[in-house]
Amino acid sequence: MSIDGELVVFIICGGLSVIGALGMVLSRKAVHSALFIAMVMINLAILYIANSAPFLGMVQIIVYTGAVMMLFLFVLMVVGVDSSDSLIETIRGQRLFGILFGVALAILLIGGIGSSLGDKPDIGLKAANDEFGGNVEGIANLIFSDYLFAFQATAALLITAGLGAVILTHREAWKPKASQKELSVARFMVGAGHPGNKPNPGVYARHNAVNTPAILPDGSLALDSVPEPVRSRDDSLIVDHRAVSTVVELVESEDQN
Amino acid sequence: MDPIYYIYLATLLFSIGAIGVLVRRNAIIVFMSVELMLNAANLVFVAFARMNGNLDGQTVAFFVMVVAAAEVVVGLAIIVQVFRTRASASIDEPNLLKY
């Protein structure tokens, strides 16, 4: 085994691919997984180029990484970036079974392939690439002669995919969208809630931390000035600074006495 | 170098993807693992194309990319629909179907 350029490229890109694959499977956050698999795909593109497949390498980066993985990231944004796995297994031992199955599969495949491919000659693609005047031309020849029907069937597939995406996600508007005037009128109806801006936390209070409710002109607390996540988590988080200022007045008056 | 190393790498990536499908509970990450398996298959085709000396492998890999893209569209549409209904992307939470 000679140390040539291709081996170096293989070790670097192959190593990074494996690291990326493991990172994807083991990441807690889905966005990290998406970025790891993008890393795997780019390294694979370099390996394709090293295998005399320049067209495929470019298509891998442009289409696969650039379009498909970006689609994944978009959907992650829609679904919720922080959606994490539940750690509870539905079937006992499924995690262990999965790992064992994967390891067994790897051993079986590598062993089986290694034993039967020992001395397969590496013919290389120089002749095939030159046959039609280039790699792209050679692939084009195959697509439009031997694999023409697969090409047409893929067109049907893409139509189905587009149609399916529209069916499942396009919500038709069955009533006309409310105009600005209608929205404004609805806001000022009696019982519709607060028509103006809500006060920020801490207005007229002693502190303006996010858990300090604003004080209304009559001295009562405006609880809805505290942001919703803080309010819904725990009532004890909301600090009523009127009571504190009363205690301070009490102490001051005691000192004076 | 011996091109068979590419096949070993592809097999390793395929197995890691298979582990990902079986172990992870988040539907999107499971689907990403399937994409990894398809990429590994592509690497097998490209490496064998080079070893066999014909371009059929590269053409097949090209079509696999197109098919994978279409599958991603449908799969993510289904996942988005389930998410919107359920506000979660976990495979296990919909436990309405028992054994």
Added chain:
Amino acid sequence: MNTFTAPEIDYVAIAPILIVAIAALLSVLTETFLPRSVRRPVQMILTLISLIGALIVLVINRDIRTITGGGAVAIDGPALVLMGTILILALLSAFLVAERSLDSLGDSFAPSAAALPGSVDEREFSARGYFQTEIWTLFLFAVLGMLAFVVANDLLFMFVALEVMSLPLYLMVGMARRRRLLSQEAALKYFVLGAFSSAFFIFGAGLVYGFAGSISLPEINDALASTAGETLLIVIGMAMLLVGLLFKVGAVPFHQWTPDVYQGAPTPITAFMGATVKVAAFGAMMRLLYVAFSGIQWDWEIILWAVSILSMIIGSLIALTQSDVKRMLAYSAIAQSGFILVGVVAASPSGISAVMFYLIAYGLVTVGTLAVISMVRDSTGEATHLSKWAGLGKKSPVLGAVMAVFMLSLAGIPLTSGFVIKFSVFAAGIAEGDTWLVIAAVVASIIAAFFYVRVIVVMFFSAPNENTASVAVPSIFTTITVAATVTATLVLGIIPQPMIDLLTNAGIFIR
């Protein structure tokens, strides 16, 4: 430097596929351009005309034997029979899809798949009588994929056809009108496991390509014949290809999706999928094994022996424990896949004919049974729990009798098609020396008979109580389907000879 030569294409040979493809594309255009009120009738007419037209063209050109499309498409006897079967079963399922008199709200599909279940949008769409007419487009694309799948002569076209067949099905499974949460979950599960097995398929194809230098089935066979012999590489490749195909037919251990999807999908889609996907997948499997891998027959026979026995036994045993009719039918489908595999393992012309006969008869019974199930309803929709079927035979004797015919056929009782098909498959197996396999199959049949007959017993020998569901009156669509399937089941059982003769002449795969 060479110049490009266009492939020769025999358009007459592939005419049925072209007709369905053109219809599917016209279907997309009707969705795009026609106003909502006209869409449904146009789509229905388009679907019916295209399926019937393709069938007529197929029958007219039934003597064509050719390989065309640059070696990608093989039209031979089995291909024609299987294409015809798919078209007939699709036609009968299309009638079920068209049915909208059974459910008070409309047809079996959600008025808008994108509207959230239980939301105001959904109620509004339902009240306005909206229909998701894209279901017809997806239906035609799925049929197109299946037709392509059975004629595919190289691994790439087979893979693309597999995906063209599967993606519309994943979508359609999630579009039920009732119990939408269950339906969406079933779609997600079907999709994830389907994608997983497709990845195995294409990786196996890669390994086979590495061995043979080509993905064309005849050339793989030549490579197997010419090299020193099989190597582990091609055996592993073939095994991974089989994983993908066995998933589609629901054989053990790739059956996890079957009960959930059968139960969650809208009943017309369960009928369509349960009948035609099996036909397509077994057709492709036979072509793959007999044309490409006949050189390593010993290896795939071992694998299929094991899968067949597991499917028959496990499918039958678990079906005994089920109390939901659709889930029971799903586990019975797993067992029936095992029976069909007995014929595939036989690997003889009589085995091929037996498998094709099984697929036709079983497909008809499946469509008919699910049509009957769609008619048994209570206030919440379909009543699939077996307790709600108590005394149904007394309340509505016609339905009870029809269901009894189907159950007896599935159990393999004489005078129904089920007996003839089981007999032919077992005979083919014994003729090829797979005696133990046939014995296991007979044992599994006896176990299976219990849960089939249990349905008849519950229907006829229990008293109807207040929980018993009622039978909705169907329109002409479901009536045609039920009448056609029950008639065919009885006719094929009493006078099977014409069908057997037709199939015997169609048992050779072209190379």
